Amino acid sequence: MKPHASAPAVSILFAGLFLCAPLHAADLSVAVAANFTAPMQKIAEVFEKDTGHKLVLSFGSTGKFYAQIKNGAPFEVLFAADDETPARLEREGDGVAGTRFTYAIGKLVLWSKQAGLVDDQGEVLRKGRFERIALADPRLAPYGAAAMQTLNKLGLADSLASKFVQGENIGQTYQFVATQNAPLGFVALSQVYADGRVTEGSAWIVPGELYEPIRQDVLVLAKGKDNAAAAALMDYMKGDTARDIIRSYGYAL
Template identity: 55%
Template sequence: MHRPSVTAFAALFALLASFAHAGEVQLAVAANFAGPIGKIGEAFTAASGHTLKVSSGATGKFYTQIISGAPFEVLLAADDETPKKLVAEGHAVAGSDFTYALGKLVLWSAQPGFVDPQGAVLASDKVRHVAIANPKVAPYGAAAVEVIKARGLADAVTPKLVTAESIAQAYQFAFTGNAEVGFVALSQVAAPGKPVVGSYWLVPANLYGEIRQDAVLLKAGEKNPAAAALLAYLKSEAAQKLIRDFGYGLASP
């Protein structure tokens, strides 16, 4: 009869010991990254035993909640300014912030063939409503406004704008047809392993400022090993592969 080796017993013991000390992370994540964090969270839990309690929404709203005492331990923002601001104001741990993804903006319609590869439809009379996330609280919404101005369409398109609370809601407006098109994240319409729904224009990066999405350890998570483990895991090859698979870029080391 085959007997497990001492090495196998030691590995099993180490695994069980790590799971016995497993913790939970209170995570605030930008709405555009809700899909990726689902997959990353599964892999993180499998590797560490730690679990994530995820809230997704607009980065600006999370900022307001955090400075008001919300118990989030890690923030995955849609920009790099909010984490830096939280560090400067004493709500996050100095030196813990880093860029985990570079966002990509698309103009998307739920209708196949509606959006052309050059985005010319944005100036068309076929478009009566354009969904964007609130540019005051959502970096992708601010990027959308930049694109509209860069295309010289501010006067024509601004009256057509339908402002959503977050990029997730902007996607819903376009998905349900309440807006013919919406400015959303590439990750929302081109998830790995799933067919692309509708049609989209991948907006050239030179039409809007770089969307650097930073992570940061918040003060509430400073003494939680699971929170530190999550931030370390985001830098791993496994996590970075998933981030790329969802259509994001990665910052240079």
């Protein structure tokens, strides 16, 4: 018969268990640009396992999030699709000074679910043999603005304007193309990319010189100032685990 553990040994065991768990686990309300949906869901999963903090995620357009934050929405952290919106919120006192940084640099892609429709030079745009082309609202979504910059530089914005189908955000734009309501469209590379390649259909990764860099910044908002989970998330986003996930979806850092 094995001897029973002594009282001191049991105390040490329980103390070790408590030390392994976060002492102040908290929920954190996070607004996330639609293009960053898949990587953020993956980051949230490993972040909770590693820290005990739970992220409550909302996805949408950066422009709409700005309006909601200004109207008192209870978001504590914003992952934007640009760098201008977080900077503006910080200037206006709606963000915590010094917490803003670029977490990813997005890439634009012209994508179709149909194999062979989009060539790797984007010549399909000049041929115009399609009824509709989807892009996000350039007034609200940075990826939509990048799409318009691309078409303007190519001299095709006016000739293709009658074929535009605008999504409220890049998530809705992706759905237009994925469901083939539009045969092709400009989406975020992260939405169609994994394991070093575009996973389905045909695509042209738009050269970076055709649009302004899509620098995506994160900011702790005023409502998250005293939430320990917000500070933990900012640290986590700078670590190797999060950065490897971000790279795997085709973003630059």
